[in-house]
Amino acid sequence: MAQLVNLPPRVQETDLKGLLKQMWLIRYFEEKVDEFFAKGMIHGTTHLAVGQEASAVGSIAVLEGRDKITSTHRGHGHCIAKGAEVNKMMAELFGRTTGYCKGKGGSMHIADVEQGNLGANGIVGGGFSIATGAALTSKMRNEGYVVLCFFGDGASNEGSFHEAVNLASIWKLPVVFICENNQYGMSGPVKEMMNVEDIAQRAEAYGIPGKVVDGNDVFNVMNGVGEAVERARNGEGPSIVEAKTYRWKGHSKSDAKKYRTREEEQEWRAKDPIVRLRDVLVQEGLLTEEEADSIKAEAKKEIEESVEFAKDSPMPTLDDLMEDIYA
């Protein structure tokens, strides 16, 4: 496989099996959630990122532990890639006290501030300025961490995108804006919602680098985001990296997907980022078939266990209602 020849150091040094495992964790987590939703066992709404595992995992793989992320409404994958415990995530979706937000946030608000996950967000475009502000802290206190700001193609049409990117660029803040372009807002195809081909082109307007990567190829994502992270860490300011990918499922639970065709869906399913990574690793002799299968099985088991954990966890009581409003 040509891809593995001349791998940059960041890929060679990475625990590639770990990446594969994370991608399976995300896939199984999402599929479980989908199933429970259909059965009415999970309340509210949730947005799945099946098919987008490589952009989350590849982007976060190049970070250091102290680096931070901001996430979106479609944030389960980012959360897992940033090292979240799936038990606590599942418990959150079940509304239990053992969940990341003590059952108060749900799918769209999972955060783990201490670990550098500054939060998913129910507001499209809500993360841009938060990421910029976190990067400002890093710079003002000389902390050396970088912030990765995940956003969707649709979110780049919010005013907050333009304002935050501009600010980050004039102040040369250590933030990387990573667009997971899954081709649609809820139902709005990118080509009808903006007049440029690539969201990365918008970087030009702010005088910063913009780069497109194959969002279904974890190595390609690692390289693109890796360069941008290095730049940010060296004090050279922000970048935009656009990962072209696809969400296999509907926008959320009640989506008839009338805005796209089955053929298009099939086309993208054939580019499954997990299968792709697995095949490369096996072909390169970095992983045996058996090992690959056992990584997959382990991930599946961990997700099954997270369901047990969630189900066995206590519900909040009414006394919890008024807690945590103020610090």
Added chain:
Amino acid sequence: MRELTYLEAVREAMSQEMRQNEDVFILGEDIGVYGGAFGVTRGMIEEFGPERIRNTPISEAAISGTAVGAALTGMRPILELQFSDFITIAMDNMVNQAAKIRYMYGGKGKVPMVLRTPAGSGTGAAAQHSQSLEAWMAHVPGLKVVQPSTAYDAKGLLKAAIDDDNPVIFYEHKLCYKTKSDVPEEQYSIPLGKADVKRAGTDVTIVATAIMVHKSLEAAAELEKEGIQVEVIDPRTLVPLDTETIIQSVKKTSRLIVVHEAVKRGGFGGEIASTIAESEAFDYLDAPIKRLGGKAVPIPYNPELEKAAIPTVSDIVAAVKETLNRQ
């Protein structure tokens, strides 16, 4: 007469207005083939086409401002905002532009637009998608604020809102969407500023809005079994407010309870209570005015906590008994 759901009534009002007046059009996110986040505009693009059912990018600031500009120059736009929480992003255009333009321009020009948006909790969408922020809007001179609770009212009030030459915020409660009532096929208008007595009674007046109208009627039915006659008034519009109907009712019953889902602190209930306190009805009061509203907490995800954050039927029953000094 046929029954329609509240959701269908809203759609019918818009369709009828659009057939009759070329200047009326809808803009908003995912209102085309997707049919809007809650399905309100489903099927409308087939009849009216994409020019008049205008799918927008995810850009609340731009689309609300665009509606203001279109309205100022002769169109009658209806803006669908996916969740009322996102009014924060449209705030400048609603508060500093739409609301003020006519006055600032010395009575020149007008801004005939309607911002329709689903509000309220009960769907598990948690803190960023469940708020009731109508008091914010009611505070701003120049805006009108409508909150229908039934399908019949929704249709008639929406016609009045579209025909109105001012910016109108039209709140649709998510849990009302599926409720049904008899709705005439022909167009009819319910004047803004005209309350409706949803149930006549002699012992206590409840002024309730949106979903709380339904809860108050349930409470009233329960209390009737104990011989307590509750009068339930739905103001239907907060601005303009039909103070006369409320004053007359309080003079009759001598007791007032105000119920809304929005947080009690700073909520519209305070406005109604002080209106009575300042009116001739004050002398008729036999008990202190009572306000029931949401607790001062962001709406939590967990379903039990979510329910506990806002007034329940039994809270209303208890409040009535307390007001009547009965256990």
